[in-house]
Amino acid sequence: MKILVLGATGRVGSQIIPRALEDGHDVTILVRTPDKIKVIDENIHIIQGNALNKNDVESVMAGVDIVISALNTDGTNTLSESMQLILEAMKKEDVKRIITIGTAGILQSRVTPGLLRYQSSESKRKSTQAAQEHHRVFDMLTDSEVEWTIVCPTYLPDGDCTSKYRVESSFLPEGGTVITVGDTAEFTYQQVKSTKFLKSRVGIAY
Template sequence: MNIALFGGTGRVGRAFLKTALEENRHVRMLARDPQQVEAHAQIIEGNARELASIEKTLTGCGAVVSCLGTDGNDTLTVAVPLIISAMKKEGIKRIITIGTAGILQARTSPDLYRFQSGESRRTLTRAANEHLNAYLSLKESGLEWTVVCPTYLPDGQLTKEFRVAEDFLPEDGKQISAEDTGYFAYKVLAEDLYVKKRVGIAY
């Protein structure tokens, strides 16, 4: 199965790409600047905010992985609905995206998202709202989606040892490396795990 990858130049995206290529997967990756990509993926030059670029990336693929971040703007709000539209046109059902632990449910107030509760230490909510918009678009899409939701992402190493929980952050979860997050996203895709679920990941 060929994989369409968005956001592959970020830390989590690079980790996902490394794992996918080590598993001998063929990856078609959209990049604004192909010179940033060192891995042996098939690079499509373009922008995730443009439908034509997304459609070109999806050609011949059986699944989509989006590691797009907020980039300080509305990239997710714009790109995710375009990806969903292009997937439906191409007949692709499976998509894995990287979210944030802020859009998981709060353990102390399960009717709230973590970023709306006292569980989140972040005072700025713009990025969380962007991730929430993406999640809600996926939830209403009819696609087979999974949103991987890491907590604090410091630089780290691949350990392949972490905890996960559906729709919540693992209890007392404080951090997770980009390397383990990317690895887990690949595992979710390869093993078809957590369909139509958000999944929190932390050490």
Template sequence: MKITLFGATGRVGGGVLKKALADGHEVTVLVRSPEKLTPHDRLTIVQGNVCDKEAVTEAISGAERVFSALGTDKTTTLTEAVPQMIKAMRAESIERIVTIGTAGILQSRTQPEKVRYEAGDSSKRLTFAAEEHHKVFDMLRQSGLDWTIICPTFLPSGGAVGDYRIGRDFLPENGKAISVGDTAAFAYGELMTGNHIGYRVGIAY
């Protein structure tokens, strides 16, 4: 399978990249700093900016599925990049995209008509990031693509142990953390299986 991956030099994106290559898939990544990646015979590296239409189009060309682990990093990069991904996917007739979001955009259990950051369920200091991810959620809902947003809560470093819970559109009750390894493992599995198309998926121990 041919996969395009954004955010390959990050923690979750790097984990998904390793799994995809180990399983024999061909992966194209778009990164600013290629030197951060280890060369591989099934890895194609496109150097560029994720907000640049031409770079995104080049990276997505020929793909069957798209994965994004882009974060906000206190900028609007995420909300500038995703529209370029959607346009390029439509042009290539690619339907499947999985992204990493934040637990703040899951529905609140105390006020189900609101998402968690709006209801005050999540940390106020993360409001900007949550707002950016919320905009991406709206973009994907309106895109017509087969999307899934994986929404981890607190993300400490650590490998995959497998003993976690998931919830469609909600964070599992009393979920406090989920390791980078388990987030990457679940996200990669969802990219392969498509068990939760059209949902945000909360993940936590």
């Protein structure tokens, strides 16, 4: 299987790559600074480029089976701008499947039905800028024809994979307050092999 990874130098993306290589997949990485990728493997293809550049995104999409995007917001509109280009390139190359990293803020609120967590008192974050950007991406994926999954971690400190966590479609597991980068990467990668959460947001927490 050919997997395109975006955001490969980030905390979650960098932990997805070795899992894919270990399973023998062909991994293509689009990255602005190739020197940041320290993995050496015959099945990894490191392409210098920018997810905000239409030509760069199109150039790495040919022959791809699955896109994994672990891009972050950077405090800007990076996510929504890049997602527009990704979806256009996926349509052009007939790529059907994308898995992205979102935020628990775009899951449904338990305390205020009809609202997302970041729109309700359930969220404790003072700034909603990042959640709004993730919300825009959620809307774009919902309106698209691709088979998408958004993995939505809550507070995300560095930490190893324990493989002991809870997940729930559309909601954050009750009482969940934290999930490590390692476990988030593991669950995200598992979606490559699963159809359980197609066209779903998935909350993940301990």
